[in-house]
Amino acid sequence: MEPATRQLIYVTRDANAQWSAQFHQRGWHVDVVTNAREARRAMRSGEAAGGLLDLSSQFDEQEIGALEACLTAPRIGWVAATAPGQLQDTALRRLVRDYCFDYVTMPSDARRVADSVGHAYGMVVLAQAEEEGATRVGEGQMIGSCEAMRQLFRAIHKVAMTDAPVFISGESGTGKELTAVAIHERSTRRTEPFVAINCGAIPPHLLQSELFGYERGAFTGANQRKIGRIEAAHGGTLFLDEIGDLPLESQASLLRFLQEGHVERLGGHEATPVDVRVISATHVDMHRAMLEGRFRADLYHRLCVLQIDEPPLRARGKDIELLAQHMFERFKKDASRRLRGFSPDAIAALHNYRWPGNVRELINRVRRAIVMSEARLITASDLELADYVDVVPVSLAQAREAAERQAIELALLRHRGRLGDAAQELGISRVTLYRLLSSHGMRHIEVHQGSQRLTS
Structure with a gap:
């Protein structure tokens, strides 16, 4: 017995x-x-x-x-x-x-x-x-167990111990601000302010005053002195989100601050020393932006001393289900009935969908499904992903093309965009990899020059 x-x-x-x-x-x-x-x-x-x-x-x-x-x-x-x-x-x-x-x-x-x-x-x-x-291999509010996320967590640990500027690249919705917060909370500046500003969400004519502040009387309506975001972050971390959308005028002022370490408020004449650690992020292709004259190369190289690449959700495999379950546990109290989780067809759809909006889109779909579900299990229809339950039949040529593209994308992700290392892993020459990038419409992925790449 x-x-x-x-x-x-x-x-x-x-x-x-x-x-x-x-x-x-x-x-x-x-x-x-x-x-x-x-x-x-x-x-x-x-x-x-x-x-x-x-x-x-x-x-x-x-x-x-x-x-x-x-x-x-x-x-x-x-x-x-x-x-x-x-x-x-x-x-x-x-x-x-x-x-x-x-x-x-x-x-x-x-x-x-x-x-x-x-x-x-x-x-x-x-x-x-x-x-x-x-579960919950994680950093701060981020969770994940795939190799791409483990590399991200290791990179966070490394850069947190330095004071050099960090540049976070990745698609919209991947959680770049969470990465910045995790770096700040592991750094020696963690007891000081973390100040974030979205450079693409503030009108250009207001951005200068938001960044640098102003003195009383600097312009109509300036009835009292205002401390800018940069000065407010003194001693801590300044996070510049969507830095690729920063107007050229503000780019010049930001570069001057990074070079000299002090700010001048609008309407003022005194330089105020400011000690901050700068972390910036964008989903914009910065090399194309520099070639087209939309972003200053000298500012980019000031900001991109250490670079971290945020992996897209579609490259995170089993993490998709892990994140969906995490969000379900977090928001299930919003449901009008007791929910048990996800149905098998919902799990299949989560993995078949490409997630163009990444983690932000996943959160929104799960929250909506929790509220709208009429059964005990959330279905693919509740997630508005019913069309992704069964993979659409493809020809052998299409399957080969998709597998080839995915292998290239994952190799570049693992090697932080270094084409030589990715080509070596794939067992092809660098010239062949360039040719494949062109044939798959992936030429926008280029070698990042002038920045220190992080390896795990």
């Missing part, structure tokens, strides 16, 4: 002695309870358990409603026992469908019942092991 380490919560008004004996023989500790209150008392907090709900023992409607709250416990694998024809009742059918791993119809052999509960318990243990093993 196995040691009695597994717990069974047996909810019934007429306990079956043969069933109980079979569970005892298999090493279960059986707690027989007759109502929801006793069931809650029997639940061991945080421990996986099996559950057997004997609906055939004729619980009244009120008691079944009370038991429903017990069935939502995340680490109990429930199996229902029903009388013939009992599941024609809509409420009972929904209860079994939404909360139970399996059901048996009375009369049923004790071994069949024990096998079903054992399977349900095993599935709960598997889910618990995956949750504990895959």
Whole structure:
């Protein structure tokens, strides 16, 4: 006989002695309870358990409603026992469908019942092991377990120990500000201010005063002195988001500050020393912006001493599901009913979709689905991703092209855009890689000159 380490919560008004004996023989500790209150008392907090709900023992409607709250416990694998024809009742059918791993119809052999509960318990243990093993490798408010994110976390640790400017590149919605906050919180400046400014969200004619501040009387409406964002960050970290959208006039003023280490408020004549660590970020292709004259090369090289590349969500594999579950746990209280998680078709759609809006889009879709879902599980339709449940059939040539493009994209991501290293990993020449980049429309990915690349 196995040691009695597994717990069974047996909810019934007429306990079956043969069933109980079979569970005892298999090493279960059986707690027989007759109502929801006793069931809650029997639940061991945080421990996986099996559950057997004997609906055939004729619980009244009120008691079944009370038991429903017990069935939502995340680490109990429930199996229902029903009388013939009992599941024609809509409420009972929904209860079994939404909360139970399996059901048996009375009369049923004790071994069949024990096998079903054992399977349900095993599935709960598997889910618990995956949750504990895959999760929350993270930094600050970011989580992830894929290699791209592990490299990002290692890079954060490295740059946090220096005071050099950091440039964060990546697509919109990947969480560049969270990376900046994580760097600040691991640095020696963590007790000082973290000041963020979105350079693309402030009208150009107001940006100078926002960055550098102004003196009273500097212009109409300047009734008192205002400290600029740069000066407000003194001693701490200044985060310049969407730096690629900074107007040329402000670029010149920012470059002067970086060179001289002091600011002059608009309408003022005194230089104020400011000590800040500058972190900047953008989704803009900076090399193209410099070639087109939209961004000063000398300012870029001042800002891009250390560079970090934020991985897109589509390159993070299993992290997509991990993030979706994290957001579900965070916002599920907004639902009008008790939700259990994501349906299999929703999980498939999460992985098939390309996520052009990255993590920001994932958060928005999950939050909307939580509010709009009408079932116990969030479906692909709730996420507005029903078209992505099944992958559209493709020709062999299309499949090869997609695989080739993905291999190139991931190799460049792993090697921080260094074409030589990526070509070596792919087993091709640098010239061939250039040709493939052109044929796949990926020529915008170029070698970043003048910046120190981070390797893990």
